[in-house]
Amino acid sequence: MMKYDVVVVGAGGAGMQAALNASYGSSLKIAVLSKIFPTRSHTGAAQGGINAALGYRDATDSIEKHFKDTVKGSDFLADQDAVQFFTENMPKIISELDYMGVPFSRDQNGHIAQRPFGGASSPRTCYSADKTGHVILHSLYEQCLQQGIHFYDDWFLLSLVVKDNELEGLVAMDMRKGEIQAIQAKAVVIATGGFGRVFWSRTTNAINMTGDGTAACFNAGIPLKDPEFVQFHPTGLASTGVLVSEACRGEGGYLLNKDGERFMKRYAPDKMELGPRDLVARSIETEIKEGRGFGEGMNSYVLMDLRHLGKERIMQRLPQVRELALNFEGVDIIHEPVPVRPSCHYMMGGISVSDYKTLATSVHGIHAVGECCCVSIHGANRLGGNSVADVVLFGKYAGLGARQTAENREFGSIEKLEEEQNKWIEKFKMMRKKTAGIKFFEIRDKMAEAMWYHVGIFRVGSEIEQALATLDEAIEEYKDAYIGDSSERYNMAFINYVELGNLLKLAKAVTIGALNRKESRGSHSRGDFTQRDDKNYLKHTLVYYDEGRFRLDYAPVMITSYQPEERKY
Amino acid sequence: MKKLKITIKRYDGQKSWNQDYEIDYEKGRTVLWSLTMIREKLDSTLVFSSACQHGICGSCAIKINGKTVLVCQTPLDSMLNLFKTDRLIYEPMSHFEVIRDLAVAWEPKMEKMKKVNPWLIPIEAGTKENGFLQGADDFQKISSATDCILCGICTSECNQLEVNDGTFLDPFIFNKAYRFAVDSRDCASEDHVHPAYENELWKCLHCMQCVSNCPKHIDLTGEISALRNMSMKMGETKNQGARHARAFYEDTWKKGQLNETMLPIKTDGLLKTAATKVPFALRMMKTGKINPLELQKPVNGIKGVRELYDYAKEVEKSES
Numbered sequence: 010m011m012k013y014d015v016v017v018v019g020a021g022g023a024g025m026q027a028a029l030n031a032s033y034g035s036s037l038k039i040a041v042l043s044k045i046f047p048t049r050s051h052t053g054a055a056q057g058g059i060n061a062a063l064g065y066r067d068a069t070d071s072i073e074k075h076f077k078d079t080v081k082g083s084d085f086l087a088d089q090d091a092v093q094f095f096t097e098n099m100p101k102i103i104s105e106l107d108y109m110g111v112p113f114s115r116d117q118n119g120h121i122a123q124r125p126f127g128g129a130s131s132p133r134t135c136y137s138a139d140k141t142g143h144v145i146l147h148s149l150y151e152q153c154l155q156q157g158i159h160f161y162d163d164w165f166l167l168s169l170v171v172k173d174n175e176l177e178g179l180v181a182m183d184m185r186k187g188e189i190q191a192i193q194a195k196a197v198v199i200a201t202g203g204f205g206r207v208f209w210s211r212t213t214n215a216i217n218m219t220g221d222g223t224a225a226c227f228n229a230g231i232p233l234k235d236p237e238f239v240q241f242h243p244t245g246l247a248s249t250g251v252l253v254s255e256a257c258r259g260e261g262g263y264l265l266n267k268d269g270e271r272f273m274k275r276y277a278p279d280k281m282e283l284g285p286r287d288l289v290a291r292s293i294e295t296e297i298k299e300g301r302g303f304g305e306g307m308n309s310y311v312l313m314d315l316r317h318l319g320k321e322r323i324m325q326r327l328p329q330v331r332e333l334a335l336n337f338e339g340v341d342i343i344h345e346p347v348p349v350r351p352s353c354h355y356m357m358g359g360i361s362v363s364d365y366k367t368l369a370t371s372v373h374g375i376h377a378v379g380e381c382c383c384v385s386i387h388g389a390n391r392l393g394g395n396s397v398a399d400v401v402l403f404g405k406y407a408g409l410g411a412r413q414t415a416e417n418r419e420f421g422s423i424e425k426l427e428e429e430q431n432k433w434i435e436k437f438k439m440m441r442k443k444t445a446g447i448k449f450f451e452i453r454d455k456m457a458e459a460m461w462y463h464v465g466i467f468r469v470g471s472e473i474e475q476a477l478a479t480l481d482e483a484i485e486e487y488k489d490a491y492i493g494d495s496s497e498r499y500n501m502a503f504i505n506y507v508e509l510g511n512l513l514k515l516a517k518a519v520t521i522g523a524l525n526r527k528e529s530r531g532s533h534s535r536g537d538f539t540q541r542d543d544k545n546y547l548k549h550t551l552v553y554y555d556e557g558r559f560r561l562d563y564a565p566v567m568i569t570s571y572q573p574e575e576r577k578y
Numbered sequence: 579m580k581k582l583k584i585t586i587k588r589y590d591g592q593k594s595w596n597q598d599y600e601i602d603y604e605k606g607r608t609v610l611w612s613l614t615m616i617r618e619k620l621d622s623t624l625v626f627s628s629a630c631q632h633g634i635c636g637s638c639a640i641k642i643n644g645k646t647v648l649v650c651q652t653p654l655d656s657m658l659n660l661f662k663t664d665r666l667i668y669e670p671m672s673h674f675e676v677i678r679d680l681a682v683a684w685e686p687k688m689e690k691m692k693k694v695n696p697w698l699i700p701i702e703a704g705t706k707e708n709g710f711l712q713g714a715d716d717f718q719k720i721s722s723a724t725d726c727i728l729c730g731i732c733t734s735e736c737n738q739l740e741v742n743d744g745t746f747l748d749p750f751i752f753n754k755a756y757r758f759a760v761d762s763r764d765c766a767s768e769d770h771v772h773p774a775y776e777n778e779l780w781k782c783l784h785c786m787q788c789v790s791n792c793p794k795h796i797d798l799t800g801e802i803s804a805l806r807n808m809s810m811k812m813g814e815t816k817n818q819g820a821r822h823a824r825a826f827y828e829d830t831w832k833k834g835q836l837n838e839t840m841l842p843i844k845t846d847g848l849l850k851t852a853a854t855k856v857p858f859a860l861r862m863m864k865t866g867k868i869n870p871l872e873l874q875k876p877v878n879g880i881k882g883v884r885e886l887y888d889y890a891k892e893v894e895k896s897e898s
Contacts, residue, residue: 045627046684048728049635107709110698110763112717112724119711137724143634144724148698154688155697162685163677185677215629251632333632336651339606450618493622498591499678502622 010423011192014415016179017041017200017408018166018222021050022142022397023379024200025149026404028158031198031412040192042164042181044217044504047150051202051215052400055142056254056329058124058134059401060394061099065116066123070131072096079395080571082128082285083388084531084541086235086549088567091365092386095402102402103135111148113137125259126393128285128578134394139254139329142397149401165504166221167433169197169229169375170426176374177421179225180429182437184504187497189437191430193423196374196414198407199226203356203380205239206508207516208465209457212353213245213252217508223381224511226360227518231370232551232562234383236515237522238357240391240532241466243289245352247310249337253330253349255393258282260326263314264293265346266301272311280578287390287532288578290351294466303348312346351466357391357532358522359383361551361564367410368403374414378407385549388566389531440503446491449506456483456509456516464520469536473524480517487513518552521559526550543573579603580664582654584612586624587669589676596667597621609649609657610638613668613680626680633793636727639734640680641669646734648793671734673748682730687748693773694747694755699766716762723757723801725794726750732788732798738781746778749788749798756801759808768812775809780819821845831887834877838862839870 017028020043028041043050062075075096080087103121107113114122114137125132137144153160163184170177170191178193204220205212212218227233243264244253258264264282266272276292277284284292293311296302302309315323320343323331327342334340334347360377362368362384368376379400386399456479463476487510494502528542529535551562580603588597599616610628617624626649629635633651640649643661657666674682704710732749733739739746747755755770764770779802788798810820825844829836842851842859862868877883 045629045637049627049629049637051630051635053727054630054632054634101707104709105706107763108698108700108704108706110700110758110761112720112761113712115712115714115717117714119713121709122714138721140634140725143727147724147726147728151697154692155695160685185683215635216631217629249631329634336653337632448622450622496590496623496678499625499681501625 010426011190012420013038013040013192013194015039015196015198015411016192016194017198017411018179019043019050019200019202019379019381020047020160021200021202021379022052022146022149022400023404023407024050024198025153025158026401027198027200027378027408027411029149029152029156030405030408031415032156032158035412037412037415040159040161041153042161042166044163044165044184044221046162047153047160048147050146051218052397053143053146054213054215054252055397056139056252057126057256057259058136058141058394059103059145059397060126060129060134060392061103061398062096062131062133063100063103063121063123063135065118065120067131067133070133074130075099075133077571078129079386079392080388081576082390082392083386084390084576085543085547085568085571085573086238086388086530086566087386088365088384089569089571090567091384093569094365095386095399098402099398102398102405106145106148106401109148109152111137112144124256125283127255127258127283127289128392129394134259136256139256139327145397145401163499165507166201166225167507168429169225170429171229171372171375172421172425174230174372175421176372177423178426180426180433182433182504185499187437187500189430189433191423191426193420193426194374195418195420196376196411198368198411199223199360199375199377199381200379200404200407201381203359204512204515205353205356207456207512207519208353208460209453211250211457211461213242213250214353219508219512220381220515221508221511222377223359224514226370226375226377227514227554229372229375230553230555231372231375232361232553233358233515233518234361234385234564235358235389235522235550236356236518236552237526237550238389238532239353239519240286240355240357241290241351242354243286243293243351244313244349246333246338247304247308247348247350250352251333251337252352252354253313253333253347254327255286256327257313257315257330258289260315260322261318263317264289265312265314266296267303268301272296272301277578284578285390286354286393287534290466291534293349293351297350310348310350313349314346315342316344316346355391355396356380357383357385357387357389358519358550364410365403366406367413368407369410369414374418376407376411376414378403389533437503440492440506441495441497441500443491446489447486449487449490449492449509452483452486452490453509453512456480456513459483460516460519464523467534467536468523470524470527473520477517477520477524480513480520484513484517514554517559521552521561522550525561547573582612583665584616585665585667586616586679587667588679589670591678605655607654609642609647609652609654612654613649625678634727636729639671639729639731641671641734643667646671646731646791648729648731651793671730673733673736673739674730684728684730687730687733690747691751691754693777694751695769695773696751696754696758698758698761699764699769701763701765704763710763712762719760719762720757722796723753726753726796727794729793731791731793735787735791737785737787738783742778742781746781747774749802752779752802752805753796753798756805759805767808771805771808771812774805775814779805779809780817818845830883832876833874834880834883835874837874838868
């Protein structure tokens with residue numbers, strides 16, 4: 010049986026940071042499993058930047074301001090001790106990234122350049138043109154090559170094996186061979202990214218953002234925290250949902266309705282287009298709902314106008330955005346406004362982390378970091394520029410935490426691991442043999458449609474209940490799904506089938522969380538409960554999965570210095 | 579309704595075959611859409627790689643009628659118009675190990691990339707605690723090179739790799755070497771340039787296929803020239819490539835044109851040329867391509883040629 014001290018699952022920013030930091034100066038045996046080649050990970054899609062209160066551009070910026078912006082942005086659902094730790098340590102992490110060779114844009118003094126971003130009271134978002142996540146991802150990969158990190162590419166996590174709340178290891182598929190392996194581990198870091206694909210085509214997420222690690226933890230008894238909080242990015246391209254960076258608004262882009270009005274003046278008179286994401290997304294949807302958008306129904310949109318920035322500034326600051334608009338919408342932003350609409354972008358919720366300094370969860374041996382988890386520093390709404398920040402900072406501490414865990418634990422027994430391995434071997438065999446049933450793509454579309462219409466930007470109790478019923482149907486149908494590929498080697502249909510199983514489970518958790526949160530807070534907007542209700546809901550949702558049943562619980566929010574107040578921009 | 583005929587080169591790990599598919603044409607769709615349609619409606623055994631769907635993850639390059647593209651950002655119409663056809667042929671990229679159908683393996687390429695030490699070797703002025711200072715102009719030097727998404731299109735299109743035994747580095751690896759060699763935060767240019775030199779840096783054919791197909795518009799050939807220049811400055815002047823370049827440089831300076839008769843001798847030396855190039859030279863003489871008896875005179879406008887040299891030197895000075 011394969012055996013590693015630390016196994017990291019996922020090779021994006023969080024996973025690679027964890028692997029690097031677990032390995033520096035240690036003799037631990039470390040492996041990184043990823044279902045895709047590391048530099049394909051979704052960290053690379055982050056365009057706009059990474060927040061750190063360095064004060065290069067605005068000397069009045071401070072840790073305190075970054076802290077307050079983040080807590081306010083979270084609509085007071087973030088745990089303030091964790092946010093404090095996060096904002097305090099971010100400047101150091103930026104220097105570490107610089108030292109790794111990340112090519113940051115620079116100011117006239119040779120310092121890392123910073124730009125304004127939504128929800129930020131000072132321009133503190135460090136960037137590399139509009140490819141910040143991309144360059145960070147590649148630099149981390151280069152460091153891993155230098156450090157000799159052992160990658161298992163095209164390995165897919167199937168399940169985590171836990172006995173009496175102690176991790177024993179995991180079961181994964183070597184996709185290229187079609188072999189199912191059990192791996193003994195003292196510590197595991199789950200860094201598998203978000204699960205925006207519960208909305209399938211209505212998301213900016215990569216096609217593989219299916220929450221495999223989140224679902225594996227959920228199955229292993231770790232609760233999901235705040236899964237109902239889903240961020241809709243205000244500016245996806247209208248026809249494909251592809252993300253147009255927040256940097257467009259940061260650089261001064263206008264949002265216009267069909268009357269040519271900068272409608273944000275009615276929703277955020279001070280901040281205008283630079284309001285936080287949830288607010289801007291809802292404003293756009295309201296314009297569309299009230300008939301001031303362009304187009305019809307599912308194809309409605311508003312316009313983002315960047316022409317006044319001028320060719321030079323667009324070419325220098327937003328070259329990739331220009332290319333995206335050209336390739337996917339046929340629009341040159343130098344000469345024309347680009348059609349945009351909100352698109353599911355980010356999951357604030359995820360695997361509940363119980364210690365923000367080590368990223369440990371409630372199961373000994375399992376750590377979780379990045380979008381797959383919930384620390385929580387984003388609360389009910391994440392600020393732009395805080396996600397890559399989250400990934401690289403907490404990735405580091407997850408690596409250090411896992412290292413500590415591995416040094417203090419012994420390998421467990423292998424019986425349950427073998428049992429779980431055999432279960433999956435049988436399942437794979439069975440699914441390859443099956444020649445009839447319900448096509449899993451159809452089940453997927455059914456789920457996505459229910460989620461978009463009823464658990465999307467605007468939510469109402471009766472509609473959420475409808476979604477829940479549809480999801481239950483889809484979960485039933487899933488039992489009779491067939492994959493249509495009998496091969497052993499690189500059977501992507503089987504992988505996609507397992508991914509769908511994960512998505513269905515997570516979609517249901519999102520829906521249960523949304524149904525039970527009878528208030529509007531951050532990204533969670535209830536038509537039937539339009540106000541924030543601190544008296545009853547200033548608390549984290551916890552959804553458990555015990556023996557096939559979803560169970561709901563709540564946990565307190567950590568408030569240190571910033572008492573909840575009305576969130577105005 | 580207009581139909582789209584697509585032939586896909588399939589591979590299951592053992593055997594390879596061509597499979598034909600037919601789907602309804604829809605205006606304004608991408609190549610990725612056609613692959614998705616085939617997989618979801620017609621044949622779920624089809625394997626291809628795709629992730630971000632907007633040209634940043636580098637997963638999805640394949641060859642279409644021989645031209646390598648990122649399928650996510652390539653409109654079907656552009657391919658149909660380019661090849662003036664209603665039949666498209668999809669194949670995996672060239673010069674990669676194929677896993678299944680259109681999916682290729684990257685690990686062997688990364689092993690190869692390690693040769694150029696593809697990581698920052700920091701200067702002493704930088705620290706982990708405070709990072710570096712770097713001018714905006716120095717950032718500009720690495721800005722384009724760090725756009726590389728490791729999609730492999732340059733490799734697939736490379737004509738040297740078509741004939742090479744595998745030693746020649748893939749263009750994206752030269753890009754990586756260049757990116758660190760010119761980074762003002764890196765103290766060890768030689769550690770990146772020298773392995774590039776050792777791995778057939780001079781064998782690039784300058785066919786520009788990598789440059790014209792790069793989805794991020796990286797000037798790979800220009801970078802390779804720059805790496806050659808750096809290798810000569812580091813003292814690697816006694817090799818075929820450097821001598822060849824030197825002959826071009828000197829001939830043009832002296833006469834404004836090449837001395838084709840002397841070029842092989844300057845490049846390979848008298849003995850090697852005599853041993854290998856005589857029949858070729860005789861053929862060239864016969865067709866009038868070279869005339870060893872001709873005494874070359876400087877071309878009209880030689881003054882202008884030399885001004886170009888001065889200008890190039892000035893530019894180089896101002897850039898360094």
